Amino acid sequence: MSDARELLAVREIAHAFLLAEHPDDVQQFALDRVTPLIGASFSLVMQLGPDGGLLRPVAQHEWPAPHRQWIGALRVRVGDGPSGLAVAERRTVEIEDLFADPSLEAWYEVATELGFRSIIAVPLETAEGPIGAVAFYFADATCVSDEQRALVRLVADQLAAATDKSRRTDALRRANAALAEANAELELQAASWSAAARARTASEGVVVEAMLSLTRQDDPRDRTDRLAAVQWLAQHAREYREVTAPTFVLSPDDVDPREPLREAVARWRARAPMIPVQIDEPTVLLPTMRADVAQLT
Structure with a gap:
């Protein structure tokens, strides 16, 4: 029975990963499918913020409805509470009966409002270190069985791996988009340089044509005037080449x-x-x- 449930959990997480478009979607889809297999009342996945000191919710399953609207503002400091402790010490934290532990008195009010008594929290870890935690909440005092413990550990490992892969895929997608944008910009720049080169060629052609016209003038005064015009054209053609050159600064x-x-x-x-x-x-x-x-x- 245990093996069947583990296989089902792995299948559901893999299914979630295939359907997800963003990293957080992996967490949500997987949590919705796995929580009932664990037998928990509700569950929560928390992710480490950029500063590495606070955990924030990224997915929840059946979080008590009266408090669901506030879940986005929830923050847990690493080392504080079951999830924070799981991340700080990189181990599974099990609380069979929260109200029987005086050291957790600060959580009594929260537990009463949310309606849970027992918790199991597991860190989500990758090769680079912990990235968050997944916590399953039970309405009654619950002694987690070896089967449940193994299943929770398996779920955490699969969630971490799926999230890490999804993040890498998302990063690759953004990198490819940035590369495509850079290539498009380079193509525009190349087209601009090509147009400038054609314009330079055209201006040089005007100067050459003007020079040739000098040889077809018999009147010395006309020749002098045209020579001055050609010199003016040549000077401006040189200046145009300078300012339109790619190396111009x-x-x-x-x-x-x-x-x-x-x-x-x-x-x-x-x-x-x-x-x-x-x-x-x-x-x-x-x-x-x-x-x-x-x-x-």
């Missing part, structure tokens, strides 16, 4: 917004001295701007 600094304006005007005056340019600027100190002054000019 901006060098931002705090810049007085008047400085690049002054430099631009100075360049204009050198190129077209016949056209007067005047700058009217405030005498007060202006706030600086964050920019690469070379690119801004």
Whole structure:
């Protein structure tokens, strides 16, 4: 009979794992199927939080209805109470009659409200250490039999293994999703670089075409004007190649917004001295701007 119940428990937990989509679902499905096999009134699976010091509920079976709405706020410190002690000492904790143990007086009121008298709590352990505990609560004082004890231990081991595997699967799923997102971003970046390369090629083609057109001009004045235009195109093509190159890096600094304006005007005056340019600027100190002054000019 014992072997049959153990096989049934293993089958139910495996079934729960196959149906579950998230780690907590494994706990819930398995608890719903296994608790009746143990003969407990209700049960609870608690999981260690990120700090490793507090246990929080992740699954329950037939928790007393009047208190079910508060179960989410329940926290048990590691080392405190049957479940906390099971995790802290990494052993099975059995309490045949809670009200007969003066050291557990702090739990009398809770036990009375929830309606339990006997508990068996077992840590859920993986190769990395305990991850939580499963506790089965009995309405009456219960001396756990060897058969029940073996079944509870088996359930705890299976729950821990199923939860650990489910967590790893979930982590792998998230990693694959992150990888797919990164690949999509790389593809977009590659497409952007490709478009920039095509644009550079097109701009270079314009310069070459302009250079060739110089050889087809007979009027020296036209040739001079076109040469100036080609030089302007070539300069801007070089600047475009620089700023669109994958290795291009901006060098931002705090810049007085008047400085690049002054430099631009100075360049204009050198190129077209016949056209007067005047700058009217405030005498007060202006706030600086964050920019690469070379690119801004």
